[in-house]
Structure formats: C-alpha cells, structure tokens
Amino acid sequence: MTKQLLLVFCFSLLCRNTAIELNKKTSLSKQYITVLGIAQDAGYPHIGCQKSCCTNFYEGKYKKQKVVSLGLVDTENKQKWLFEATPDIATQLADLEQNHLKTNELIDGIFLTHAHIGHYTGLMYFGKEALGQKETKVFAMPKMRTYLTKNGPWSQLVKLRNIVFNKLQADSTLVLNNKLKVTPFLVPHRDEFSETIGYKIEGMHKTALFIPDIDKWEKWKKNIVIEVKKVDYAFLDATFFQDGEVDRPMAKIPHPFIEETMRLFKKEAISIKNKIYFIHFNHTNPALQKLSNEKAIAQKLGFNFAIEGMRLDL
Template sequence: MMKNCLLSAVFLLLLGVACTSDPNPPDLLPVPTKSEGPYLKVLGIAQDGGYPHAACEKDCCVPAWGEPSRRKMVSCIAVIDPASGRNWMLDATPDFKDQQHLLKAETGQDLSGIFLTHAHIGHYTGLMQLGREVIGTDQVPVYAMPRMLDYLQTNGPWSQLVSLNNIALQPLHADSSVQLTPEIRVTPFRVPHRDEYSETVGYRIDGPDRSAIFIPDIDKWEKWDRSIDSLIGTVDHAFLDGTFFQNGEIVGRDMSEIPHPFIRESMGRFQSAGIDPERVVFIHFNHTNPVMQANSPERQEVRKAGFSVAEEGEVWPL
C-alpha cells in the first residue's frame, strides 16, 4: 500500500502536480524572476492593510495568521534597470522595509526614488522608514503631485523628512513625463478616487520594448473621463485595481462607499470591448478577495478567462 502511494506521488510530481495537504497550494505556473533588460517587479499585491488584515479572525485570514508563508505584502511594484542597477518603487507601503530589502538584494544598489500614487495609508506611510529613527536617508527623490507634495511638507511627521533632507520632493504634473534613464520614462495621470488629502494618480511606464500602466486604486471605470479600454490597448501590461472580486464581499457594509471596480465587472467590460486579457494583471487585493487563495473558484475563473492575478516576485519586461 505504501509503495503504491509513493509511486503515485512520484508520478504526480513528474506531471508537475504536487501532492499536498495544503488546501490552497501555490499556482503551478512558474513565476519569472529575472530579465536582462529593464523590467517591473511585483513587490506586493494586497490592499493597504496587507494580508492577513488587522483584527481579521475570519476564515479568509485565519490560515495566514498560522502560516507566515501565506502572508502577502501591500501592493507595490518596482522599476528596475539592470544595466545601471538603478531602481524605483511605485508607492511606499507599510511593508517598505521588506520590499526595500528585496530590492537592494536584487540590484545591489540603494533606492533611486519613489513615485507616490496618493495619500492613503497603504501607499505612502512607508516613507517613515527613511527618517532619523530608522534609515536616516539622504535626499531620496520622492515624486508626487502638487496636493501630495503640500501634504508632505505641511504635516508631521512627513514634514520632518523634508526639513532633515531625508527625502527630496520632486514635483509631478499630470500627463507630463519623467525620464528616468534614456530608455525608461514614467508618466502620471489623474484617476478618480477618494481624495481626502491628495489627488490620486496612476502611472504609465515606458521601457525600450514594452510599456505598462499601474492603477492600484480607482473608483468605477465609468467615473473616469478617460477610456480604460482604449488605454489598455496602448500598453503591453496593465496592472489594475482588483481590490474586490464582486459585490457583497464585505458582509454588513454598503460597498457603494468603497466604489472600486469589481474584478468580475472589469472582466466583463474588457471582454465586451474585445481587449486582449493577457494584457491585464489584477493587483491590490483586499483580504476578503477570494482570488488571494490559489485554488479558489474565483481565481480559476480569472485565469480561465485569460486574465492574470499578480504574484509577489514576478517580473514583467519593459
């Protein structure tokens, strides 16, 4: 009996299917981790609170409390140029120290700069790690829009980062590009979202061979004065807000108060518009989002439709 079980296990492994008691094993497809030219690297995929989520003792989070390997960092991508070793983060998350460590280990160089999308806690509070209490950096470039810059300059503790020259604020203007290297260009564009303290932007990143957009937070696509369908058609990779899979995901709360486009809505829209699903990569998942679980029916639905679910560590060439 034991011999037969071992033979069966070997057979499954030869087929690339691991026999495991884990109800949510990782996806079987390999995660690319290197590129010879400039590339984007996914450093985090979760919504602002990370995964597991603070105070969450529900079924969605319980496995991650018990098994650290299941935990996911807050949504962040890096732009990396292997030729120069230079690297930039898009957003400074609460998981900044771990993400910065991974980036330094990969490139061998200190951070070249940070591009902020907006002033919600998952997207800028990692800046505190740059202060005198921790790294004590020297004029790390922080790129941000006008309201975001004003917020950092006039509110502590962020203003101390400015006064002590831990960061060097770099003004951005909507639809105006920043040339990072001769081959890499980053362009911010405004998107509708809850703008209590700052405006909200997405980014377009152009490399020598490919391009991408990064929109981790946005209200419903219909609220935007631009066509997301047309924009996706101009890039190779579109990292898009996948906070929630569908309506009703947060029990007991009116989800119209948090009007992110649901993944199921986005897929239906893009399919109707004839968009190539291979261009779309969903990111920024709330802890309640079932696509966070590798074998969930919802995750399989996304993949069967040809769309991608962002994974930490994967690489997308530019």
C-alpha cells in the same frame, strides 16, 4: 470546487509559477518591472480579522502578502525605483537589493500615487527614528507634496531633508534615463488629502499601466479598454472581487470589482485580457485564496493575477 475547475486552477498556477522562475533566470532584458506586493493598504492578514480568509494565515495555510508595490529596475544603468512607499517598505527595498540590483544608492527614487495609508506611510522609515536617510527622492503631485510638507510627522522628513521632492505634473512625461520614462495621470478616487494618480511606465520595447486605486472605471474620463489596448501590461485595481464582499455599504468604498472589469473586457480577444494583471487585493478577496473558484474562472478566461516576485520585461 469541481474536479474540472480544480485541475484548471492547479495547471494555471503551476504554469504561472514556472513562468516566474524561468523569467528570473533566463530573461536578457536589462529593464523590467518586478512585483513587490499585491495586497490592499492594510495587507494580508488584516488587522482585527477573525474570518477564515485571515485564519488561513494564522493556521499556516497561506503566507503573508505585502502591500501593493512595484519595483522598476534598470541593470544597464544601475538604477532602481520604487512605486509606493508601503508599510512593508523595509522588506521590499531589501528584495530589490538582494534579488535584483545592489547599488550604492538604497533607491533612486520613490513614486507615490496618493495619501492613503498603504501608499505613502512607509516614508516614515527614512526618518531619524529609523534609517535617517538623507535626500531620498520622492516623486509626487502638487497636493501630495503640500500634504507631506504641512502635516506632521511627514513635515519633519521634509524639514530634515530625509526626503526631497521631484515634482510631477499630470500627463507630463518624466525621462528617467535613456531607456525608461514615466508619465503620471489623474484618476478619480477618495481624495481626502491628495490627488490620486496612476502611472504609465515605458521601456524601449514595452509599456505598462499601474492603477492600484480608482473609484469606478466609468468615473474616469478615459476608457479603460482603450487604455489597456495601448500597453503591454496593465496592473489594475482589484480590491474587491464582487459586491457584498464586506459588511458595510460598498458604495462608500468604491473600487471596480474584478467582476465588473471582466465584464468590460468580455468581448475582447484573449490577447487583450492577457495584458491585465489584477493587483491591490483586500483580505476578503477570494483572489488571495489559493483554491478559489472565482480566481480559477477568471484565469481560464485569460486574466492574470499579480504575484509577488513576478518580473515583466520592458
């Protein structure tokens, strides 16, 4: 890395970390989103990885990164929700309780996007082998509900009422309370077991998109540039930075490369680029590495990267 790029990156990182801490301490908003995890389904470090990206963790250089998840918190109405039930759900729920809002209810509901391992398998911890929680609300689309109901071990959670479904329909807005609304929408993805959705999360003052998984932007019936312009924050699929990042045909695991997303927004004002928070990073993604040239350049262009602990007011 050149000296100039290193200075840009370090200054950018310092500003972002400072902003996170200030936001936690000084914000007056009673409704907000907090980032609880940023990694792809298998987390970081990745199982079986002996490359430098993961040995950086084992050598103590980088910390573990939890699987992608958002928390939605309303301190006024004393409610909190989780987006995604990840394998890291135990510590993510503890984060919400210890650092944001402690209530009698462990969680007021969990919103699922689809049936890939990082996005729903945390539900197992509500079963009798672990918490034995009763009637945890799970917000899910029709195919997702059918999959969980008809396939073990998830069907046991349904039978024993460890989880109870709140039905979602695409493009139908769900009013959570007098301050918050959530709207699911379909996106194209590898739908082996369920449909895949993203969410629009609306507060009284600001709105966010959450699209952790999608194939390619051009496969979606909507225009991502237009959709980002409609909101204040956009958490977008950033599984891979560029083509050739993993040793297998990447057309078989389609995601919008960060490079592709940046090209789509190349001509947009920096105020539009600033709305984007890349999330859902594969372990190979240089965006997970502290001093990568790729990340520094993207930040200099105005794009943001989600950081665990980040808080964005609604």
